[in-house]
Amino acid sequence: MAGSLTNERIKDALPRERKYWLADELNNLYVLVMPNGAKYWKFRYRYDGRSDEVTVGKPYPRMLLPAARAEARRLQVLLDGGVDPQEKKRQEKRAAKQIRANTFEAAANDWYEFRTKAWKPRTAQQVRAYLDLDLLPALGRHPLDAITTSMLADLVHKIDDRGAPDVAKKARQWLKAIFQYARAKEWTTADPVRDLHAITIINAESEPHAHIPYEELPAFLAAMKEVSASPLVKGAAYLALWTASRPGVTRTLRWSEVDLDEGLWNIKKGRDEMKRGYRHVTPLSRQAVAALKDLHRISGTFEHVFVGRNDPSKPLSDGAVKAMFERMGYAGRQTMHGLRHVVSSALNRKGYVSDHIERQLAHKDPDKIRGVYNTEPYLEDRRTMLQDWADILDSLAGEPVAILS
Known part of the structure; x- marks a missing residue:
């Protein structure tokens, strides 16, 4: 259909049983009207002896006539300069794809x-x-x-x-x-x-591992007793304080790892959250065993001892103890990781053997400690040391710790 296109003419073009073309008088510009009513801008041309066409911009009415004509004039300039508009478009698509791939x-x-x-x-x-x-x-x-x-x-x-x-x-x-x-x-x-x-x-x-000095432990223990918090959150903090274990290992403690009859916490080699993946056996004080028995009434049917508040199939979040310490008034002064520093400093201050302290902190691979021969290093020495430490904490608190009280 010959003659100049107008926006009105395009708008009024009704779909037919078969697709058809509306031609503009200039710039090789056409509108392709589809049986479903869709209207596409096309630039139709001849290049190197063959006929071809290339889509121009967005379909009508997302692109109106003035913009379509301007784009058709740009394509005509390419054609007059010996450039195939269709191949140019393919190159631009490949370049755009390459840019996206290089993000x-x-x-x-x-x-x-x-x-x-x-x-x-x-x-x-x-x-x-x-x-x-x-x-x-x-x-x-x-x-x-x-x-x-x-x-x-x-x-x-x-x-x-x-x-x-x-x-x-x-x-x-x-x-x-x-x-x-x-x-x-x-x-x-x-x-x-x-x-x-x-x-x-x-x-x-060191900033996120802030820790209080030994002299402040009585006030800290009193604040932990009084703060309103879940027994699971308090239990995780107390276990870290009793054992000097890493925060991630403590909050992800599994029931399968503890033997309450023997008073042992067994961490296998390669355990998640265990730095360097060392195996580690921690003797549990009487206080720790009693606390875990109390917690078994809460989470004993789940995999983890300290289960998540919103999803008990997952362990306690890494921010739960931090939030409790903040409510106690120890924001920026004490972190869960900092409890390891508290315990280490206190035990060294009390004169315990440094090798026993370092092994409890899991700073050395037990399989490479001379004379160990695949037994757990200093286990009974560490059991005595940690029991003494738990008793010291009770003394500083003025009473035995009871997380469910």
Whole structure:
């Protein structure tokens, strides 16, 4: 159908049994009217002796006539310059696809899939969580070549400022690994992580491991008795204080790991949350055994001793004890990890053998301690030491600890 197109003419064009064309008088511009009523802008042309067509912009009425004509004129200029508009469009699509493939998100996800082959499930889960929480929201859509050192520094500082210095350090390591991987894949030649260390200052690790001096223990124990908190949260804090175990290992304690008759807590080699994956056996004081027997009435049917508040199939969250300490008035003064420092300082102060203390803190691989021969190092010595320590805590508190009272 010849003649100039108008918006009204296009609007009034009704669908037919078969598709048909409405032609503009200039610029090789057409409207293709489909049987379902859809209307597509097309640029129809001849190139190198053959007929072809290319879609112009969005369908009508998302693109109106003036914009369609302007795009058709651009395509005509290409054609007059010896460029096939269809091939030009294919090249632009390939370039756009390549840009998307070279984004940080694509590189990070590819690196993650590659690295998970060597990681333990717990490590993979942790890295995935921080990729999704921190790295991808900030950098995901950016092309690798567009990411600057200052962008990475801003990201690392934001993580550190929220009180997660360990995560900030890990993020810097992951960023370095991701860009190394991307360069090896020839997706980029950029290395914005190279000078990142020079412009990022991460808070000292000791800050989140704050701990009170020995002299403040009576007041701390009194505050823990009075604070309103779940027995599970209090129990996790007391167990960490009784045993000097790592926070992650303590809050993820499983019933299958404890032998209440023998008063032992057995951690197998390679256990999640256990730094360096050492095996470890902790003797449990009478106070710890009594507390665990009380807690068995609450969580004994579940896998974990300290079950999550909202989902008992999962362990206690890592912020539960922190929140309790804050309500007690010890925000910034005492952390769950800091309890290890409290115990270590107190036991050294009381004159206990340093090797016994270090073994209880799981600072050495028990399988490599000379003369051990696959037995648990200093077990009975540590049992005596931890029982003495639990009795000292009762004395400082002025009464035996009872988490269900």
